[in-house]
Amino acid sequence: MKKHLLWVLGALIFTTFSCSMKKTELTSGIDFANLDTTVSPAIDFYRYACGGWMDNHPLTGEYSRYGSFDKLAEDNREQLKDLITTIAAENYEKNSIKQKIGDLYNLGMNTEIIEQQGAEPLQKELETIINISSKNQLPEIVAEIQLTGGGLFFNIFGDADPKNSSMNMAWIWQTGLGIGDRDYYLKASAKPVRDAYLALMEKMFALSGYAEMIGFQGKEKILAQDVLTLETEMAKIFMPKEEQRNPHKTYNPKTITEFQALIPNFSIEKYLTILQLNNLEKVNVAQPNYLTGLNDILYNTNLEIIKTYLAWNVINHAASFLSEDFVNTGFDFYGKTLSGKEENQPRWKRVVSVVDGSLGEAVGQMYVEKYFPAEAKERMLHLVKNLRLAMQDRFEKLTWMADETKAKAIDKLNAMIVKIGYPDTWRDYSALEIDPSLSYYANVMRAERFESEYQLSKIGKPVDPMLWLMTPQTVNAYYNPSTNEICFPAGILQPPFFDMKADDAVNYGAIGVVIGHEMTHGFDDQGRNYDKTGNLNNWWTDEDAINFEERSQKLVTHYNQIEVLPGIFANGEFTLGENIADNGGLNISYEALQKAKQEKLIQGVMDGFTPEQRFFIAYANVWAGNIRDAEIVRRTTEDPHSLGKWRVNGALPHCEQFLEAFNVKEGDPMWLAPEKRAKIW
Numbered sequence: 001m002k003k004h005l006l007w008v009l010g011a012l013i014f015t016t017f018s019c020s021m022k023k024t025e026l027t028s029g030i031d032f033a034n035l036d037t038t039v040s041p042a043i044d045f046y047r048y049a050c051g052g053w054m055d056n057h058p059l060t061g062e063y064s065r066y067g068s069f070d071k072l073a074e075d076n077r078e079q080l081k082d083l084i085t086t087i088a089a090e091n092y093e094k095n096s097i098k099q100k101i102g103d104l105y106n107l108g109m110n111t112e113i114i115e116q117q118g119a120e121p122l123q124k125e126l127e128t129i130i131n132i133s134s135k136n137q138l139p140e141i142v143a144e145i146q147l148t149g150g151g152l153f154f155n156i157f158g159d160a161d162p163k164n165s166s167m168n169m170a171w172i173w174q175t176g177l178g179i180g181d182r183d184y185y186l187k188a189s190a191k192p193v194r195d196a197y198l199a200l201m202e203k204m205f206a207l208s209g210y211a212e213m214i215g216f217q218g219k220e221k222i223l224a225q226d227v228l229t230l231e232t233e234m235a236k237i238f239m240p241k242e243e244q245r246n247p248h249k250t251y252n253p254k255t256i257t258e259f260q261a262l263i264p265n266f267s268i269e270k271y272l273t274i275l276q277l278n279n280l281e282k283v284n285v286a287q288p289n290y291l292t293g294l295n296d297i298l299y300n301t302n303l304e305i306i307k308t309y310l311a312w313n314v315i316n317h318a319a320s321f322l323s324e325d326f327v328n329t330g331f332d333f334y335g336k337t338l339s340g341k342e343e344n345q346p347r348w349k350r351v352v353s354v355v356d357g358s359l360g361e362a363v364g365q366m367y368v369e370k371y372f373p374a375e376a377k378e379r380m381l382h383l384v385k386n387l388r389l390a391m392q393d394r395f396e397k398l399t400w401m402a403d404e405t406k407a408k409a410i411d412k413l414n415a416m417i418v419k420i421g422y423p424d425t426w427r428d429y430s431a432l433e434i435d436p437s438l439s440y441y442a443n444v445m446r447a448e449r450f451e452s453e454y455q456l457s458k459i460g461k462p463v464d465p466m467l468w469l470m471t472p473q474t475v476n477a478y479y480n481p482s483t484n485e486i487c488f489p490a491g492i493l494q495p496p497f498f499d500m501k502a503d504d505a506v507n508y509g510a511i512g513v514v515i516g517h518e519m520t521h522g523f524d525d526q527g528r529n530y531d532k533t534g535n536l537n538n539w540w541t542d543e544d545a546i547n548f549e550e551r552s553q554k555l556v557t558h559y560n561q562i563e564v565l566p567g568i569f570a571n572g573e574f575t576l577g578e579n580i581a582d583n584g585g586l587n588i589s590y591e592a593l594q595k596a597k598q599e600k601l602i603q604g605v606m607d608g609f610t611p612e613q614r615f616f617i618a619y620a621n622v623w624a625g626n627i628r629d630a631e632i633v634r635r636t637t638e639d640p641h642s643l644g645k646w647r648v649n650g651a652l653p654h655c656e657q658f659l660e661a662f663n664v665k666e667g668d669p670m671w672l673a674p675e676k677r678a679k680i681w
Contacts, residue, residue: 028606029502030614034621042668045658046648049620059626061343064335065635067625067644068496073475076367076491080473081352083366097362100434101355104447107440108321108351114440115323119208121441122318126210129310135303139267143274145314149448151175152313153234153294156275158458160482161284162251165534168458170283172259174238174290177231178316179338181638185228185235193337198224200333201312207325208315210308226305227312230297237293239286241640242573247481247529247536250286259283263295275456320350321441340630358447360471361427364490367473368422372490377421379500380493383507384418384486387515390592394681400547408539412522412532417465417485421493422472463534477514479521481530486518496621503603504596505611509618512589513582520584520681524577525552554678555579558654562646564632570642570650578641582651584681590615590657612661620648654678 036051047054059066088102088109125145132141145152153176161169177185179197184190201224205211211220243249260268262285272280285291298306319330327344335341344350356363395401395409432450434443465483470476475491488511492498498511521527528548531537540548559572559579572579593615596602602611609617623644627635635643642650652658653672664670 026503026603027499027501028609028614029499029506030607030609030617031621032607034624035617040668041662042664042670044649045616045652045662045670046620046623046645049617049648050624053621053624054626057624057626059628062341062345064339064341064631065625065627065644067627068622069475070625072492072494072497075494076473076475077349077352079371080356080363080367081348083363083370084352084355095430095433097359097429100429100432101359101362103434103436104358104440104443105351105355107434107436107443108354109347110440111324111347117439118323119326121322121439122208122315125314126208126213126311129307129314130213132303132307132310135265135298135306136267138298138306139271140274141310142266143271145310147275147449147452148317148445149452150313150317152310154291156277156283157455158461160463160534161253162247162482162530162536163253165482165530166463168461168463169253170277170280170459172283172285172291174287176313177235177238178227178312179231181241182235182238183637185232194228196333196337198228200329201227203329204312204315204319204326207329208311210311210315214304223308223312227309230301230305230309233297233301234294237290237297239290242571244286245526245574245577245640247526250284251536252285252288253282254285254288255282256280259285262288262291263298265295265299277456277459280459318441321354321444338630338634340628354444356471356473358444358451359429359432360473361423361468362429364422364472365426368490372421372472372493376490376493376498376500380420380488380498380511381418383512384420384488384515386592386595387512387519387588388413388416390595391516391519391588391681394588394591400551401544402541405540405544408531409523412484412539413519415484415532416519416522417483419468419485419487421488421490423468424466477518479518479527481522481527482534484522484530484532484534486515486522488515488518496618496624503606503611503614505593505602505606505614506618508589508593508596509615510622512592513585513619514622515585516588516592517581517585519588520581521577523584523681524580526577548680551678551680552576552580554676555583555654558672558676558678559642559646559650562642562650564636564643564646565629568633568636570636570646575640575642579651580678580680582642582647583654583678586619586651586655586658587681590655610661612657616652616658616661619652623647 032052033056034050034053036047036055039047039051041048053068057066057071063070084101084105087098088105090098090102092099092102129141132138142153146155155173155175157171157173158168159171161167179185179193184193198221202220205220205223211217211223216223239249254262256268256272272278316330319326331341331344335344391413392410395406395413398406401409432447434446463483465485468487469478469480470487470489472490474489477486477488477492479486492514493511496510497514499506522530528540529536529538531539556572556576559570559575562570564570593602593611597611604611606614625644627643632643635641641647649670653670654677656677658664659671666673
């Protein structure tokens, strides 16, 4: 999808807390069990700060990567399980929130019925596809499949108009590749992945009965190859992910007539009618060249092959909610081949995730009532306030930016909306009906349709700046450029990110850097294109823009040289935004730490570590984790974030303060020459 998704510390942090406890009662926040002191911090700081954690948390079969984020998410999942299973054990009034949560969970856990049903829940949809007799019917069928969560050819959704950020508009975005990223289809080195994908489709066509239904039983391999060939042609015309980072390239507003002209072989009128968007006047076509190429593909491809592609999308999307043969077959490819996992998650975890995804804010409301105290929200607001002050100080001291641009940057910073913990108004789920007399799959599709209709309902309406893009229980954070907002859900406001019992040096290094990271996204290579109201608007002088790009290029060059596995290198262009945010977050939060030290809110040496050393160790601990080689390859291909190890060892050499704190000298592996260091924010 789009840019989302698409991600102030200082003297006042935890003022009431600091005053209510003696400083000697605070811990250092450093867990020696997380360290590996046999390694010099000047040689491999990631191993030094996280080696003990890594040794104590070996990968289990269900994980391709397991780190601090995952551990906290696992803890949160256990809390959600307690909430959901308690509800599922009782009966509730029909159409109540608890009835929906309980029945959806119980349907997902009823493996006896799910196994009995096998592929039966899919049959009606597959028959509809099989009965297509003309390409003229494709727009209606594509729209129906998209409404229930299927991603084929392109997506449509509602989001802010980049030139009028107060209003939502329709967006059209390329999609429809079953493996995911275009590189899997186009690079010779990815042939083993393509071969495994063919095997996946071949087996799924047999399991679903689709091959038999169209008289191709025993010829599933032909069907699979047809789909791969079609998707490969689509991949060839996809806008590369690096180009998608430029919001000017993905802003191409079109009237409906102009939209139709891009893809004349696909009736936009019929398509929009099914989506109940008949009165739509314009859309933003993010990748117009892709649509033009897709038009040729639709024209030149045999209808039966297109139908097989549609059927594959339906089967693949449904597999996780069907019998174990479907689940295991899907896991063999998406879990084992792509990520290197050895075993699937226990069923209860998968079902809890479905309930959480379908009724997220309803579950979240219960979560925060039980697990997120109000005082935690107030303390986070103090952190954000002080980080904002620290960032403003850094803006004012910049030597490479003109005063007029600085003033606009500060205006944008001060205009940022801050969201902490949970929304003030909860989402209404009354229109979602969960019917226990229907299959688990049918109910999940109802939830998918409910979500799709909710997203489409935004089109043509004012943007709600108070809308949350993550649920409160999510272990993550984000920055949204169209509303100029930063958001920190309750789920992430726990150790190792946020420790109320520790001296604040570690809080500055952990959650403080996360806050600074999200703030910096407003000024990274994408975010800097938006003004304080969220409009795509160039508020930079030409010279300032050149200076920014020159400084950013140092990060691109630096990360492009990182060899994540033998012969495989990081993608500095694709990860630039996140790397800028890491760089800025470290600098901003470190400055806030120094302000807090001056105001006597930080203790000196604790457990043998200075405040600065505790700061950087805490930062590294956020990214502690183990990862399989297959997952390294997948994330390097698909993920705009650098790998955890390199968010430490790649980011810290650019920080002069880190080099001083651990006495890193020229010639040490963690050393980076001054002229190669990126100094942006």
